[in-house]
Amino acid sequence: MKSYKGLKGLKGLKGLKGAWSLAVTFSTLFTIITCSTPVQAQSKAQLEKERTQVEQELRNLNGQLAKAKKNSRSGQQQLKLLEKKINERTRLINNINGQMNLLNIHMSRTQDSIVLMKNQIDSLKHEYAKVVRVLYGERGNLDKLVLLLDTKSYNIAYLRTKYFGDYSRYRRRQASFIDQKQQELQDATVDLARQQREKSTLLVQEKKQKDELAREQKQKQQSLKTSQQKEKNLQQQIAQKEKQKKQLQQQIQRIINEEIAKANKKKDASSSGTGKGGATVASNPASAAEVALSNDFVANKGKFPWPVYFTKVAREYGRYTHESGGQNMNNGIDLVCKAGASVQAIFNGTVSRVFTCPNGTKGIIIRHGEYMSVYANMGSVAVREGAKVNTKQNIGTVYTNSDGSAEFSFQLWKGTASQNPRSWLR
Secondary structure, eight states, X not given: OHHHHHHHHHHHGGGGGHHHHHHHHHHHHHHHXXXXXXXXXXXXXXXXXXXXXXXXXXXXXXXXXXXHHHXXXXXXXXXXXXXXXXXXXXXXXXXXXXXXXXXXXXXXXXXXXXXHHHHHHHHHHHHHHHHHHHHHHXXXXXXXXXXXXXXXXXXXXXXXXXXXXXXXXXXXXXXXHHHHHHHHHHHHHHHHHHHHHHHHHHHHHHHHHHHHHHHHHHHHHHHHHHHHHHHHHHHHHHHHHHHHHHHHHHHHHHHHHHHHHHHHHHHHHHSOOXXXXXXXXXXXXXXXXXXXXXXXXXXXXXXXXXXXXXXXXXXXXEEEEOTTSOEEEESEEEEEEXXXXXXEOSSSXXXXXXXXXXXXXXXXEEEETTEEEEEEEEEEEOOOTTOEEXXXXXXXXXXXXXXXXXXXXXXXXXXXXXXXGGGTBO
């Protein structure tokens, strides 16, 4: 009866083998939780690659912005670079947020796996404790030798021997599995701590980037304000320049009218005289010379040299709408020149007027019979009124502004009618 009770106790232990099936179930669930790690790793790698590219772009933009700041005229370029930099900085912050989101998902799954493994280990320990308690309670009845000898046949003895072997292996396997799960739990806990440190690093980086973004947005506002002020000043300068240009046109027109009136008066005085018996005698040699000079001037139309060497045409002849919104008439052609460029007469003639322009620069008018050539915005004058000049003779230099720019204005008149210089210059 003693051996029977012990055998019955062993049969009661067969139900405890369900713990092994439970362990397999937990292991399968843990595998399902962690199987998505390669996908996460791939997404993380993509985010890190994008982040590296964005950081490189930010470094490039910083270099371009530093160069643009050295150029006082590149306000719009600075504004565009700051706008682009802010966009890239926002991309970087979004990238860091993306990494943190992935990390949060991974941390959540790691925490779930830790809870699952703890439950698994608790269940395994609980089942193992039940086995130990049963074996301890049956320790007086479990005599292997008695159980083997107390059989009706050798087959039953063999089955009992095989059962004892299987059960011993099961207990060792169960104990080893508990140790394995405890190691996995420890590894998962260490990995969770690493992820938490990584998240802390990302949070610090995110705060740093947000601070940089706020600074750049403030810098953009300041740059925009400065740019708007510069634009306002530029508009005022343009308006002032156009006002002076209009005054110059009016001044030249007035001087031309005065020159024509003076020439007509001279012509009238020289075209009449008193002869014998009070008869009037026509005599106008000066007028004949002017006619010859005028004819010579017309004969060279399209062959005259340009009065100055220029780099580009700033304004063509004719009416135009300027940047400040109003309209103006350009009676000549405006040329951008090198600083201090020499000015030469386009044809033989007489200096009829040296005058001061509204902007404080100098101007010269040379008469060629009934035609007159006008040279304005000059810094220095090398001739005086009444002097005779020849073709290509130096008559002065172009005025150079404080910023190193130089713009020269040339006009051509026939009587009171302005001419398009393009038609006369080669």
